[in-house]
Amino acid sequence: MATSVDLNCDLGEGYGPWSMGNDQAMIGIASSVNIACGFHAGDSDIMLKTAKLAKERSVSIGAHPGFRDLHGFGRRPVPGITASEIETLMAYQIGAMQAIATMAGHKVTHVKAHGALSNVACADAMSARAIANAIKAVDPKLMFVVLPNSELVRAGEAAGLKLIYEVFADRTYEDDTQLTPRSKPGSVLHDASQIAERVVRMVQDRAVVSTSGKVIKVDVDTVCIHGDTPGAVAIAERIKQELTQHQIAIKPFGV
Numbered sequence: 001m002a003t004s005v006d007l008n009c010d011l012g013e014g015y016g017p018w019s020m021g022n023d024q025a026m027i028g029i030a031s032s033v034n035i036a037c038g039f040h041a042g043d044s045d046i047m048l049k050t051a052k053l054a055k056e057r058s059v060s061i062g063a064h065p066g067f068r069d070l071h072g073f074g075r076r077p078v079p080g081i082t083a084s085e086i087e088t089l090m091a092y093q094i095g096a097m098q099a100i101a102t103m104a105g106h107k108v109t110h111v112k113a114h115g116a117l118s119n120v121a122c123a124d125a126m127s128a129r130a131i132a133n134a135i136k137a138v139d140p141k142l143m144f145v146v147l148p149n150s151e152l153v154r155a156g157e158a159a160g161l162k163l164i165y166e167v168f169a170d171r172t173y174e175d176d177t178q179l180t181p182r183s184k185p186g187s188v189l190h191d192a193s194q195i196a197e198r199v200v201r202m203v204q205d206r207a208v209v210s211t212s213g214k215v216i217k218v219d220v221d222t223v224c225i226h227g228d229t230p231g232a233v234a235i236a237e238r239i240k241q242e243l244t245q246h247q248i249a250i251k252p253f254g255v
Helices: 044-056 083-103 115-123 125-138 151-159 192-205 232-245
Strands: 004-011 032-036 060-064 108-111 143-146 163-168 207-209 215-217 222-225
Touching: 004 232, 032 044, 032 108, 044 060, 044 083, 060 083, 083 108, 083 125, 115 125, 115 151, 125 151, 143 151, 151 163, 192 207, 192 222, 192 232, 222 232
Parallel strands: 004 032, 004 222, 032 060, 060 108, 108 143, 143 163, 163 222
Antiparallel strands: 207 215
16 A cells, blocks of 8 residues: 655746746645746746745756747647657756756756657657657656656666656546547546545556546556646645545655
8 A cells, every 4th residue: 555655746837927827836735846948838037936946845846848839838749850859859958957956956856758748759669768868868867757658668767767657637548548638528637526536546556547447557656736727726735635634645756
């Protein structure tokens, strides 16, 4: 029976004066955060502000690199992109986040690919290898957040990286363990109580249940709570409450 789990949240996803989600509230609930690195969202000022806030709250931080796609929030695939291009965009964003973290007196502990970059790499071995190789080249001690049973797992293992297995609190799964595309109705859940109970089951049972009812055994190191989901703070608070009631401690992975 699980006694602890990490709660992670994607933050710093505004741009200039525009903000997305309530970073201040979410960072008070999460035990680790993934900070946008300027390609799909975020900018240098937001990155620094978020890193400082995480430092103040003793929350672990990771780089959250995505495709260069501010207009599409990094949720659109980039046809024809090469392995080399993926490696360089990864290295660029990780390096930027590491520099900003140093300014904040903090340290990047992990990397989690964002949106379409992650979705493509979960099923495409070339993209997955490019992501893993970039992380290894920049800093082989960085932990790699991956979707269970995906190409990211195989690429991370081949690169010798420490893998952190992630499940999603508010997203549904297909029979192959891939996330249901956001374009499909019902792919994103919104009921806080339903989501919280689901998270406890995933953590305790080490399994996810697909939309067809298939039970898929997975490793669970961290649970992602999306900060841009409507009602995100209420959902996160309910998840924390439910985990606490089931005597499951919330703490950063790797600790």
